Amino acid sequence: MRPLKITDNIWWVGILDPQLRVFDVVMKAEHGTTYNSYLIKGEEKTALIEANKGRFSGEFIARVSEVVDPAEIDYIILNHMEPDHSGALADLMEAAPQAQLFFTRAGKSFAENVSNKLLDDANVIADGDTLDLGGRTLEFMVEPYLHWPDTMFTYLREDNILFSCDFLGAHYCDDRLFDDLLGNYDYAFQYYFTAIMRPFKSHVRRALERIDSLDVKMVCTSHGPIIRTKVAERLESYRQWSLPLEKGEKKTLAVLYVSAYGNTERMGLEIAEGAKAAGVETEIYDLGAVDMERLLNEVEKADGIAIGSCTINGDALPQTWELLSHLIHINTKGMVGGAFGSFAWSGEASLLLTERLKGLKFKVPEKPVRARLTPTPEDLANCRAFGEALAKAL
Numbered sequence: 001m002r003p004l005k006i007t008d009n010i011w012w013v014g015i016l017d018p019q020l021r022v023f024d025v026v027m028k029a030e031h032g033t034t035y036n037s038y039l040i041k042g043e044e045k046t047a048l049i050e051a052n053k054g055r056f057s058g059e060f061i062a063r064v065s066e067v068v069d070p071a072e073i074d075y076i077i078l079n080h081m082e083p084d085h086s087g088a089l090a091d092l093m094e095a096a097p098q099a100q101l102f103f104t105r106a107g108k109s110f111a112e113n114v115s116n117k118l119l120d121d122a123n124v125i126a127d128g129d130t131l132d133l134g135g136r137t138l139e140f141m142v143e144p145y146l147h148w149p150d151t152m153f154t155y156l157r158e159d160n161i162l163f164s165c166d167f168l169g170a171h172y173c174d175d176r177l178f179d180d181l182l183g184n185y186d187y188a189f190q191y192y193f194t195a196i197m198r199p200f201k202s203h204v205r206r207a208l209e210r211i212d213s214l215d216v217k218m219v220c221t222s223h224g225p226i227i228r229t230k231v232a233e234r235l236e237s238y239r240q241w242s243l244p245l246e247k248g249e250k251k252t253l254a255v256l257y258v259s260a261y262g263n264t265e266r267m268g269l270e271i272a273e274g275a276k277a278a279g280v281e282t283e284i285y286d287l288g289a290v291d292m293e294r295l296l297n298e299v300e301k302a303d304g305i306a307i308g309s310c311t312i313n314g315d316a317l318p319q320t321w322e323l324l325s326h327l328i329h330i331n332t333k334g335m336v337g338g339a340f341g342s343f344a345w346s347g348e349a350s351l352l353l354t355e356r357l358k359g360l361k362f363k364v365p366e367k368p369v370r371a372r373l374t375p376t377p378e379d380l381a382n383c384r385a386f387g388e389a390l391a392k393a394l
């Protein structure tokens with residue numbers, strides 16, 4: 001792929017990675033991805049935005065070289081220091097030793113840890129700082145936690161182009177690059193939001209408000225298509241997805257479980273009955289059967305959770321850990337939590353889940369409720385009492 005001219009004196013000089021199927025170990029990338037970097041030639045200065053992934057540094061530097069001799073790059077703008085944006089930095093610095101680096105305060109320490117170099121000569125930018133390229137002005141917008149503490153956007157004022165880093169990106173590889181030239185990639189756009197931006201909803205809302213005050217004509221993201229026809233539509237999607245979910249008028253306990261033989265499930269149903277009897281709403285979810293986005297929405301709307309797993313090999317099942325690993329970015333502080341589960345001999349699952357709930361700052365009023373194999377009528381009565389106690393603590 002050759003560099004792609006985006007507009008007068010601006011080129012895409014990124015990398016296509018169509019074979020990629022899993023990104024950052026945890027994200028699906030069914031359609032591959034791209035690592036977008038951009039070169040801007042002002043009348044006096046040349047700037048490169050985003051340094052690309054380390055594995056591709058040779059190809060990346062070769063692509064840049066088709067537009068400009070790297071030795072003539074004046075500025076390297078690093079919107080974010082995650083290695084998919086910065087892994088090629090050390091090689092790039094060798095190819096462009098005269099170029100000055102620009103990043104946020106948080107970006108500086110990450111850049112030093114990525115390149116293992118002291119970067120005291122680099123430029124730590126403050127929000128609103130500008131950089132004149134001659135006839136073209138870059139404005140830096142510090143937007144932390146979209147999705148790392150170091151993130152910033154770079155805005156090219158004269159062309160109304162927002163270089164938005166991971167924000168509004170998608171893992172979707174198509175060499176036509178512009179959103180109007182390629183097929184529908186809505187699913188990848190939404191999945192990317194859920195996986196990367198959803199934990200940072202309030203930061204997303206802050207950034208959207210700020211973007212509203214600009215007249216953005218094009219969004220050059222760091223992954224996937226360049227957005228030039230659907231800017232308003234894409235922003236609107238983010239606006240909707242980032243709205244906080246309101247808790248209902250009535251208190252709600254979400255009962256979430258995984259169960260191989262139905263014993264833990266039986267316990268969960270009884271817990272829900274107990275909670276209902278105490279006058280609260282209940283929602284019941286089999287963690288193996290509902291997708292994560294839905295589960296997170298339900299937990300965010302609930303006032304408390306009862307989470308259950310049978311014990312398998314001395315542990316709770318991975319579905320429970322996966323859910324809990326996503327809760328860190330929902331404000332669970334003060335929410336009520338409790339754990340339950342069936343077991344045969346050692347029964348660690350609900351004990352471990354209880355500790356984790358406490359670690360997540362849930363209020364945990366009850367000891368876990370456990371049953372050996374098939375719950376007895378007495379076990380089920382304990383479950384009802386457990387549900388009632390959680391309900392009263394909501």
Ligand SMILES: Cc1cc2nc3c(=O)[nH]c(=O)nc-3n(C[C@H](O)[C@H](O)[C@H](O)COP(=O)(O)O)c2cc1C
Binds near residue numbers: 264309314347
């Ligand atoms: C592969 C496997 C490993 C297990 N490991 C443990 C264990 O380490 N400790 C324990 O107490 N029970 C263990 N069990 C027993 C289950 O926890 C027990 O059968 C429980 O009643 C299943 O509950 P469920 O119907 O909710 O799946 C194991 C069961 C299986 C199938």
Ligand SMILES: [Fe+2]
Binds near residue numbers: 147
């Ligand atoms: Fe990132």
Ligand SMILES: [Fe+2]
Binds near residue numbers: 166222
């Ligand atoms: Fe990224």
